Amino acid sequence: MSYEHILVTEQIAEHVALIQLNRPKELNALNLQLMGEVRDALKALDANDAVRVIIITGNERAFAAGADIKQMSGKGAIDMLKIDQFTTWDQIKKTKKPIIAAVSGFALGGGCELVMHCDCVVASETAQFGQPEIKIGVMPGAGGTQRLPQAVGKALAMEMVLTGEFISAERALQAGLINKIVPVELLMDETIKMAKSMSRNSPLALQLAKESVLKSYETSLSEGLSFERKNFYMLFATEDQKEGMNAFIEKRHPDFKGS
Numbered sequence: 001m002s003y004e005h006i007l008v009t010e011q012i013a014e015h016v017a018l019i020q021l022n023r024p025k026e027l028n029a030l031n032l033q034l035m036g037e038v039r040d041a042l043k044a045l046d047a048n049d050a051v052r053v054i055i056i057t058g059n060e061r062a063f064a065a066g067a068d069i070k071q072m073s074g075k076g077a078i079d080m081l082k083i084d085q086f087t088t089w090d091q092i093k094k095t096k097k098p099i100i101a102a103v104s105g106f107a108l109g110g111g112c113e114l115v116m117h118c119d120c121v122v123a124s125e126t127a128q129f130g131q132p133e134i135k136i137g138v139m140p141g142a143g144g145t146q147r148l149p150q151a152v153g154k155a156l157a158m159e160m161v162l163t164g165e166f167i168s169a170e171r172a173l174q175a176g177l178i179n180k181i182v183p184v185e186l187l188m189d190e191t192i193k194m195a196k197s198m199s200r201n202s203p204l205a206l207q208l209a210k211e212s213v214l215k216s217y218e219t220s221l222s223e224g225l226s227f228e229r230k231n232f233y234m235l236f237a238t239e240d241q242k243e244g245m246n247a248f249i250e251k252r253h254p255d256f257k258g259s
């Protein structure tokens with residue numbers, strides 16, 4: 001597939017794919033075309049057996065400075081309804097493989113929400129996170145008011161959503177929005193290192209484990225535990241479970257096939 005606003009590398013490392021947002025002049029503002037391309041690329045990589053983990057990144061100045069304000073400014077409520085961006089974002093949310101965001105610079109509005117659609121976040125010291133929609137007369141629309149409090153707690157989420165001010169990588173780490181902070185020049189190396197540490201594991205276990213953790217945000221504890229149990233049992237139907245346990249007993253590295 002060819003894309004205009006993103007760059008896709010299917011094997012940036014073994015079993016690891018990379019999607020790079022690529023509208024640098026606009027600080028990777030997420031216009032509808034770019035978001036459609038991200039959705040299509042994720043769908044294709046999800047279906048590609050050679051890929052086990054996906055990284056999404058931007059550039060040094062910006063991961064993404066939010067939805068494209070110039071594209072949105074003239075729209076009315078019915079235009080927004082008809083455009084139905086939620087279908088695109090919902091599809092992104094359905095990605096089965098782990099996604100790691102590698103963030104440098106601005107991750108704002110929809111950019112911060114895209115980060116929160118990812119499963120882990122590696123940030124450079126220059127990363128800044130924010131939900132500044134309030135400053136342009138609106139509010140977060142792609143899950144920010146729901147996922148941000150889950151990630152950082154009510155107090156900080158309220159502060160970010162109501163003031164529109166950005167937080168530093170350091171504050172984001174303290175609050176639990178991101179996994180780690182690394183020097184800018186090491187951002188991709190460190191993110192790939194984390195991706196490889198995931199991709200060495202069974203792809204089926206990765207998928208079901210991700211699905212189970214995400215379930216915890218949408219259900220009661222007892223339903224979540226029951227969901228977890230079913231996924232746990234299901235993994236005993238895989239060859240990878242036999243391979244993983246035999247490899248441990250035989251003191252060798254497992255060779256997972258995703259079957």
Ligand code: DAK
Pocket residue numbers: 025026027029030065066067068069070085086089106108109110111132133136140141142
């Ligand atoms: N949209 C369009 N263009 C943008 C942009 C954006 N979000 N952010 C930056 N740009 C453009 C600037 O207009 C400028 O373009 P030129 O003037 O050079 O043509 C260029 O990028 C460089 O930006 P600046 O000159 O402003 O650079 P500075 O370093 O001075 O400032 C900044 C950087 C990030 C602080 C500033 O650009 C800024 O405040 N940007 C806007 C941030 C923002 O308000 N983001 C939230 C947008 S609203 C939904 C899904 C998602 C959303 C809503 C609904 N559904 C599923 C329904 C999301 C909404 C949003 O994200």
